[in-house]
Amino acid sequence: MINAPVTIKDLHTENPRWCAGCGDFGVIMGLKRFIVDRQLVPARTVNVSGIGCSGRAPNYFNTYGVHSIHGRPITVAMGLALARPDLNLFVHAGDGDALSIGGNHLIHGINKNFKCVFLLYDNEMYALTKNQTSPTTRKDHPTNTQPQGSFLNPINPITVALGLGASFVASTADWIPDHLTTTMKAAFDHPGFAFVHISQRCPHFDPNNFDHKSSAWFSFLKHANGIEPDRRLADKTEAIEHDPSDMMAGFKYAAAQRRYFGLFYQDKNKPRYDDILHNLVKNAPQKDRSKILDAYLI
DSSP, X not given: OOOOOOOHHHHOOSOXXXXXXXXXXXXXXXXXXXXXXXXXXXXXXXXXEOSSGGGGGGGGSSSEEEEOOTTOHHHHHHHHHHHOTTSEEEEEEEHHHHHTTTHHHHHHHHXXXXXXXXXXXXXXXXXXXXXXXXXXXXXXXXXXXXXTOOOSOOOOHHHHHHHTTOSEEEEEETTOHHHHHHHHHHHHHSSSEEEEEEEOOBTTTBTTSSOTTOOTTEEEEEOTTSOOOOTTTTTTSOEEEOOTTOHHHHHHHHHSSSEEEXXXXXXXXXXXXXXXXXXXXXXXXXXOGGGTTGGGOO
């Protein structure tokens, strides 16, 4: 019996309940396109999320999914990676979920470098709680919690990931579908924790944040070992040659005033916590279970 190919329709569960024009639609469609392109088996694929607008993402995939608690999707995902290394694992988190309450877990997820694709939806605010200042809200931008404007300079997720030693750091945007899906492909093929930053529109609370109709304000990073620029925009903005093995250059582009989309850094040889534990279990000496407590006899 030959299994029928997986289609976008097969992955559909229900119509997403997000505001009209929300960038989250583009992110989940990009991931669905990737799943179909690679023909990933839905029954062997898991989407894990925290809380926030992006937290609803697992509901809209006909795969296994966990809508976990605020700031904790990485801990749940690592448990899955340790228990079922055969699964295709995607983690969805917003800028508040990942960089505020979940910041501690992001540190250790990146450090442990377990195998997953980590998708950071960054609309630069807490949108589900109606326009509150988040760690990535731009300075002086008014929100409901800071109506006179955000007090501090925002956290830069890409420099944070690089500084924590992430083995894969890339950035893309919800409105650049081909680049988004190509970035997911590169992240999935990476042997470790693949950190993917996604600039994500929130037209309801911050309609002027990302000018998705213009490409004058951003550039692409390109390289033979990197991610190709979006073909529809390649001739409309600049593309910079950047070797993703050069971390210092990656920091330079990440910290620049101009926005860059592409692969900032990759290290395929960083040790993986999940691999180490699996090998320890595999190579552990076998013992007779009836004698497992003998060492405690007095």
